[in-house]
Amino acid sequence: MLQGPVALVSGHGNRCLAASGRIDLAMTTETCAQGRAPEVLALDPELLLAWFDANVRDLPWRRPECTPWGVLASEVMLQQTPVARVEPVWREWMARWPRPSALAAASQAEVVRAWGKLGYPRRALRLHAAATAIAEKHGDVVPADVDTLLALPGIGAYTARAVAAFAYGRRCPVVDTNVRRVVARAVQGAGDAGPPATNRDLADVQALLPAEENRAARYSAALMELGQVVCTARSPRCADCPVVDRCAWHRAGRPAYQGPTRPTQKFAGTDRQVRGLLLDVLRGSSGPVERPALDAVWADAGQRDRCLDSLLVDGLIEQTDDGRFALPGEG
DNA sequence: AAACCGTGGCA
DNA sequence: TTGCCAAGGTT
Known part of the structure; x- marks a missing residue:
């Protein structure tokens, strides 16, 4: 296990503690905010965090030197866009616009062009607008508070909590499509998540979070990582899963998803x-x-x-x- | 709630 | 080849 300041969200290191103004207390004993129903234990923090420590991918926005601004930019770029396509663009952006005020000073044309072919280019304009708001109203410091983040353009329920958790080590439910799928399988025994229901999804994951703040933030990262690399949508690699023995879906024989099918979006000709x-x-x-x-x-x-x-x-x-x-x- | 908003890789 | 999928947000 990692120790001390290193034992943060995916190795964010000292910045998390410094930025969140917290003192680095020793890791507390394992506690869970909610009851100990067997379903909750399926995603046991002890198992997930140990797996995460051993398997975390070395992504640039997870490195200790990455600023909250870097985390925010990465989260916006990653909305509906694979890591491999985001990484080179993110590196260019961080070198070119290392602070919100730097991006705010750029023209919209520069920003849209630098966005390249990441897709959904309105995200570029919204990120530019968010940077402007951060520079002008928040002293060029990315907010750590979820509600303040939610007020920024292009920052929704997922991204606000991702920034709070991954950039500032806050304890809040970070629910994306991966987490919804992992919870649906391991806890609920379903083959996949049903249609999104933000408030219910947030409550479901909130109930799973460890009590200690930085531990909860790292747990959120672990939950997402598990969904991305092991508990994948198409061919889950259950043999590599740290909680396979506790997974309700696996124990039930991996039944097919029963719920409503999501209509697939067309693209050609639209x-x-x-x-x-x-x-x-x-x-x-x-x-x-x-x-x-x-x-x-x-x-x-x-x-x-x-x-x-x-x-x-x-x-x-x-x-x-x-x-x-x-x-x-x-x- | 449901539709809309890009792009490219992969099975 | 075609359909599915990828760290969602806005209206």
């Missing part, structure tokens, strides 16, 4: 694809482009115009006085 193609033209251009350059990316003029308009409404593109199109702020 406005999302067309918007992506249009924006890609502007990302690849150093300045405003003529209308014909955009017309070339999609044959259906009606859909094209609708998408162009929605991009304007979203503030992802702007129209210059002479009728050309550009990323916001570079017209």
